[in-house]
Amino acid sequence: MAEISFKRVSRRFGNTPAVDNVSTTLESGRFLALLGPSGCGKTTLLRLIAGLERPDEGEIALGGQVVAAPGRFVEPEQRALGMVFQSYALWPHMSVAGNIGFGLNRLPRVEREARVLDALRMVGLGDMFDRKPHELSGGQRQRVALARSLAARPRILLLDEPLANLDAHLRQSMLAEFRRIHAATGCTMVFVTHDQNEAMAVADQVGVMDRGRIEQMATPMDLFDRPATPMVARFVGNGRTLPVTVQERLADRTCRIRIGDRTIAVPGQVAHGPGWLCLHPRDLSPSTEGIAGTISAVRFEDGYYLADVLLDALPEADALPLRLPGPARQGEKLRIALRGGWVLPRDGVPETPIAAPAEVRRGVPA
Amino acid sequence: MLFLSQLLALIRKELLAILKDPSSRTLLFAPALMQALLFGYGATYDLTHAPFAVLDQSRSAASTEIVARLEGTGVFHRIATLENTSQIAGQIESGDALLVLQFQPDFAAKLAGGAEAPVQVILDGRNSSTAGLASAYVSSIVAGYNADQGATTPLTIVRRAWFNPNFESRWNLMPALIASLSMLQTLMLAALSVAREREQGTFDQLLVTPLTPTQILIGKALPSILVGLLQSTIIFLIIRYWFGIPMNGQVWLMYLGLVTFTTAAVGLGLSISAIALTMQQAMLYTFIVIMPLMLLSGLLTPVQNMPEILQWATYANPLRFGIDLVRRVYLEGATLREVSFDFIPLLAVAAVTLPLAAWLFRHRLS
Numbered sequence: 055m056a057e058i059s060f061k062r063v064s065r066r067f068g069n070t071p072a073v074d075n076v077s078t079t080l081e082s083g084r085f086l087a088l089l090g091p092s093g094c095g096k097t098t099l100l101r102l103i104a105g106l107e108r109p110d111e112g113e114i115a116l117g118g119q120v121v122a123a124p125g126r127f128v129e130p131e132q133r134a135l136g137m138v139f140q141s142y143a144l145w146p147h148m149s150v151a152g153n154i155g156f157g158l159n160r161l162p163r164v165e166r167e168a169r170v171l172d173a174l175r176m177v178g179l180g181d182m183f184d185r186k187p188h189e190l191s192g193g194q195r196q197r198v199a200l201a202r203s204l205a206a207r208p209r210i211l212l213l214d215e216p217l218a219n220l221d222a223h224l225r226q227s228m229l230a231e232f233r234r235i236h237a238a239t240g241c242t243m244v245f246v247t248h249d250q251n252e253a254m255a256v257a258d259q260v261g262v263m264d265r266g267r268i269e270q271m272a273t274p275m276d277l278f279d280r281p282a283t284p285m286v287a288r289f290v291g292n293g294r295t296l297p298v299t300v301q302e303r304l305a306d307r308t309c310r311i312r313i314g315d316r317t318i319a320v321p322g323q324v325a326h327g328p329g330w331l332c333l334h335p336r337d338l339s340p341s342t343e344g345i346a347g348t349i350s351a352v353r354f355e356d357g358y359y360l361a362d363v364l365l366d367a368l369p370e371a372d373a374l375p376l377r378l379p380g381p382a383r384q385g386e387k388l389r390i391a392l393r394g395g396w397v398l399p400r401d402g403v404p405e406t407p408i409a410a411p412a413e414v415r416r417g418v419p420a
Numbered sequence: 421m422l423f424l425s426q427l428l429a430l431i432r433k434e435l436l437a438i439l440k441d442p443s444s445r446t447l448l449f450a451p452a453l454m455q456a457l458l459f460g461y462g463a464t465y466d467l468t469h470a471p472f473a474v475l476d477q478s479r480s481a482a483s484t485e486i487v488a489r490l491e492g493t494g495v496f497h498r499i500a501t502l503e504n505t506s507q508i509a510g511q512i513e514s515g516d517a518l519l520v521l522q523f524q525p526d527f528a529a530k531l532a533g534g535a536e537a538p539v540q541v542i543l544d545g546r547n548s549s550t551a552g553l554a555s556a557y558v559s560s561i562v563a564g565y566n567a568d569q570g571a572t573t574p575l576t577i578v579r580r581a582w583f584n585p586n587f588e589s590r591w592n593l594m595p596a597l598i599a600s601l602s603m604l605q606t607l608m609l610a611a612l613s614v615a616r617e618r619e620q621g622t623f624d625q626l627l628v629t630p631l632t633p634t635q636i637l638i639g640k641a642l643p644s645i646l647v648g649l650l651q652s653t654i655i656f657l658i659i660r661y662w663f664g665i666p667m668n669g670q671v672w673l674m675y676l677g678l679v680t681f682t683t684a685a686v687g688l689g690l691s692i693s694a695i696a697l698t699m700q701q702a703m704l705y706t707f708i709v710i711m712p713l714m715l716l717s718g719l720l721t722p723v724q725n726m727p728e729i730l731q732w733a734t735y736a737n738p739l740r741f742g743i744d745l746v747r748r749v750y751l752e753g754a755t756l757r758e759v760s761f762d763f764i765p766l767l768a769v770a771a772v773t774l775p776l777a778a779w780l781f782r783h784r785l786s
Contacts, residue, residue, distance in 0.1 A: 106624055129782075130628045137628045141621035145433060147440040156433065157629035159426040206630075 056117030056209035056242050057082045058103060063112030063122075064266075065098055072098040074266030075112070080244070080259070082117070085236045086271075087245045087257035091289070095266040096246045100212050103244060104137050105130035117209055135210040136203025140218045142195040144187040144202075150174070151183035154202045173205035174198075176235060193224040197231070204235065213245040217252060229256045250290060262286045278334060279321075280396055287332035287398065294372040296365070300329040300397060309397045314345055314367025322397025332396040335375045341391035347374070349386045363390060426631055430639030434613065438643060447605070452651040455601050456658040460594055467553040473500040473517040475508060480528030482565075486539065487521065489561050496557075512544050519543045519554055594659045595750035596719050598652050599678065599742035603685045603713070606648030608706050610689025613640050614781065615702035627781070637778040640693075641686045648682035649675070668753030674746055677759065680766045681742030687773030688738070694780030713739045738769045 058080040065073040072095045080086050088096040101107040102114060105121065105128065113123040116135070121128040144153050154170045161169065174180050177197040187195055196216055203211055213232070217225045233256060236243050247253050253260050254274035261271040262285070270282035281287035284295050298311045300322075309322045311331060320331060347363040350373050354360070359381055362373035376390060438444055472490070476483045490496045499517055502508065511517040522540040530537040541558050543551040617623035626636060656674075659665050692709065696702035716723070716730060717739035723731055734740045745762040748754040 101624075104624075104628055106627060129632070131630045131632060133628075135628065137625065139621055139625060143620065143622040143625040145437070145622055146620070147436040148433060152433075156429060157631070159429045160422050160630065 057115075058210065058242060058244070059115045060102075061113040061115075063102065063109045063114055065095075065102060065107055065109050071095075071266045073102060073109070076266070076268055077112075078261070078268055078271055080242065082242055083240050084259055085233075085243045085245070085257045086259045086261055087247060087253035088261045088263060089247060089250055089253040089289075090263035092248060094263040096248075096261075096263045097214055098266075099263070100214055100244060100246050103210065104135060104212055105133050133210075134206075134208055135212060136206055136208035137212040138196070138199045138203050138214065138216045140215040142187075142192075142199045142219075144195055144198060146187050148186075149183065150179070150185050150187070150190070150198050153187070153198060154183075154205050156202070157206050169205045169207075170201075173201035176204060176238065177201045177231065192220055193228065196220060196228065200231070200235070204239065207239075208241060210242045210244070211239075213243065215246055215248070217247070217249075225252065232256050262289060264289070279394075281332055281398070284330050284332070284398060284400075287330065287396065291334045291336075292375055294333050294374055295330040295398075296333065296368055296371045296374075297400060298329050298331045298397070300324045300326055300399075302326060311397060314365060316345055318392060320392070320395045320397050324397045324399045328400040330398040330400050332398060333374060333392070335377060337392060337394040338374055338376050339391050339393065340376060340378060341389050344389035344391040347388060347390055349382055349384055349388065351384060352378075352382050363388065365390075423635065427635050427639055430631060430635060431642050434639055434643040435646075437613075437616070438609070438647065448647055448650065449654065451605065452601055452654045453658070456594075456597060456655045457662075459597055459601075460590060460658070460663050467495055467550060467557060470496045470518045470550075470554050470557075471499045471516060472496050472554075473502055473508075473511045473520045474498060475502040475505065475520060475522045477525045478523040478527035480523070480531075482528055482531055482537075483523040486523075486562060486565055489565060490521070490558065493557070493561070496554075508542055512542060515544065517544070518551065519558070521558070590663065591665050591751065592747070593719075594663060594665055595747045596743040598655050598659065598674075598750070599681055599746045600714065600717065600719050600739055601655055602648045602651035602678075602682070603739055603742070604710065605651055606644050606682055606685050607689040607692075607710060608703070609647055610641070610644040610686045611692040611696070611702040611706045612699055613644065614690065614693035614777075615696040615699045618696070619698050623781075633778045633781050636781060637690070637774060640690055640777075641683070641774065644686045644689065645679070645682045648685065649678060652678050652682070665750075667750050669749035669751075670753075670755075673754075673756055673759070674749045676756075677742065677745040677749060677762065677766075680763055680770070681738055681745065684738035684766045684769040684773065685742075687770045687777060690777035691773045691780060694777045713737055716740065717743055719743055735765050736769065738766050741765050 060076050060078050063073060063076045064071060074095070076099065088099060090096050098107060102109055102122070103116070108127060109122050114121050116133060119128070120126060121133055145156070148156070151170050154173055155166050158166045158169060170183065171180065174183055177200050179194060179197050179201065182190070182194065182198075187198070190198065200216070217228055220228060229252060232243070232245070245253070245256055258273065259271060260274055260277055262269045262277065264285050270277060270286045272280070272282070277286060277290045281290060281293070287293045287295050296313065298313045300309050300311050301317065302310045303323065303325055304310060304319060307321060307323060308319045309324050309329070310317060310319050311329060313331060322329070346366045348366060349361045350364050351362045352359055359378040361376045361378050361382055363376045364373050365371065374390065438448070474487055476487070487498070491498055500511060502511070502520070505522070508520050508522070511520055520542040522542065524538070524540070527537050527539070539562055541555060543555055545551055614623060617626060631639070660667055688709065689706070692705045693702050696705055716726070716734045716737050718734070719739070723734050723740060726734070741762040745759050748759055
């Protein structure tokens, strides 16, 4: 119900830029997930929207109204937005209904009570209004927190890692809940998470952040198929980047590249020169034909044998994750067929690989 | 109207947080009750039991009379009768006797001859205030004896103590407790209020609700002020009716002073709270602040005895003026005009600390 727009916004803590010259626009009614490794600035970006942080530079507008700019600042209580925190942030001594109705004093009593009940029904806790937070499970508490922010009918709903304290099963059901509530309310939602499965499952747009910048804002599918930067290519979906040479840009939106002793055509729009070949597990399959490699490690995961394969032609590059139908030994030779992938230009300076967080490395190959 | 109803909701929430917790509920009443009784009985400088020894080398009617008068007070108890001067040191050093009374062999002769006849009083100076009291007491008894003997001394000193005719130190100390004991709790309560919400993660939630910082400030301050006044009332009732210390002034004026004083103390507490990130920090800061506040308050030692620079520092100490105001209204029956000066520093401290706290809610020093 309200567009969010950032123009060259920066926020520094000491000398560290938490948000670095970010310009972006989120259309009204969209559901955006901000995704990135710890300390990438995603929560600061969210707090800037909420008004809990003031930008050092730049301009923020919500629904066309400038809320933060040099010499202008709209306080958080006047921004008509809801926020759900990782820690639920429920007041322990107040009942569920008390917590939800707390910000609604401007309404007449009858309407306030109706709103509280509505919000509780929406999150599936219609009969819990007189419970105390300590009598609820973690998932129920987070639902109460969600109901509290919904009850105020906000234009924008901000969710700061709301599922981080919940177990995997509850996360799945809450993700579905968020989607349903987004559809029902139509409000603009921003969801911060470091878990890309969450981000892609819940949002129609995902902004990948790194070192205070938005590297790419796109649909989950585009992040996979057409990563904008090597960081995104590596961060999203257990991706790998291999240094290759682009020989020629072809007419059908592909490039001819040379990898090892082979020449293949891969999607991408890169002119002749050094490039990165971005690969996900889904782009790779074992084959009798293909590029030669050696298995450097094998583990059993999600019903597959997952091998790390070093290409013989690029022994210094990332190992590629390859799903195998059966067990294999370390040191075994095999061949890999490429289907898909994406080519990015490689600038003169070699990119330092970005260490993906542990949960990303463990992530299910898409 | 809206401002008020939102404010009431917040005050209700704050009071719930204080009252719903059994441990903090006990803290509201028990310490005030206990400390008032402890101070009343324990912290007294009054001379109630003074053991002494006599070395009477004159063995005259006059010396026997003086010793008898001393024992007749009920305060002085003779524990030893000494034979020679070498025994004096032992009595004092062992702490058995607070003082030793020595009449020299020519005491009676000098007295009869109209010359000055000294009575030597050796005191245990390690306990200076008690020794001072004992010495004064002995002097007054000797003076009384002189007077009865037909005025060899033309001048007699008549002491008449105002406001506290018997010089009971309890009278001086206890009205000061009405201000100082309750400050301990209100400062702590206020200091914890914001820090608790920071720690629970609910403070950001409070900031994004439609409440203004002014409302948050008043909502946080009023419950602490109420609790402070409640504690003052408990202490006041104990002093007035349990210890029976008569009140000479107007109750309304004392409460007007207490409201002002408590507001200043709460402002200080909320500023501490707004700076602190955790409850532990808030506690620590409170303890760091409370000691100098107590020492520089005139509770135990008169401000006039302090070095000038410290005397200046006491102008920033609300406790100094809180104590002064309560003492003077309670004991002297001072009027509003007479204590109006005390209100100025109190109001000044409140006028600085409360807006500072509200500002710090938003602009936490990072």
